[in-house]
Amino acid sequence: MSQIDTAKIRRESLRWLVLLTLNNARPIGAFEGPILSVAQSEYPDATALEIRRELDYLEDRKLIILRKEPSGRWFADLTRYGTDIAEYTIDCAPGIARPAKYW
Numbered sequence: 001m002s003q004i005d006t007a008k009i010r011r012e013s014l015r016w017l018v019l020l021t022l023n024n025a026r027p028i029g030a031f032e033g034p035i036l037s038v039a040q041s042e043y044p045d046a047t048a049l050e051i052r053r054e055l056d057y058l059e060d061r062k063l064i065i066l067r068k069e070p071s072g073r074w075f076a077d078l079t080r081y082g083t084d085i086a087e088y089t090i091d092c093a094p095g096i097a098r099p100a101k102y103w
Contacts, residue, residue: 012097014039014046014054019096022064022078023086029065029077058082061095 021038022030032051039046055076059066063082067075084090085098092098 009097010043011054011057012095014043014050015058015096016098017042018051018054018058018076019063019078019082019086019098022076023083026078026083029075032074032076035076057095061093 017039018035021035025034032048032055035055036046036048036051039051052074055064055066055074058064058076061081062079063085064076064078069075078086081090085092085096088098088101
């Protein structure tokens with residue numbers, strides 16, 4: 001019997017929440033603060049560092065554009081691929097906990 005990797009589940013779920021948040025923020029995008037607020041609605045102990053890690057991951061996958069401002073704040077917006085993942089128009093590779101489409 002395999003052991004449940006709760007840290008992996010959390011990371012992948014946070015990535016999905018970030019994509020959904022940015023999809024709802026289109027076409028403007030969002031700073032990390034509102035993204036963290038959404039994440040904390042699901043994971044009350046979510047931290048800014050944790051969100052930054054997942055934003056960085058999503059940028060590496062070319063799903064978001066990330067702007068790190070001189071003030072220290074991060075700003076994110078979806079790429080075309082990120083929008084397609086959020087809208088279920090393309091397949092989602094492992095690493096993001098996108099639920100199965102049920103409609």
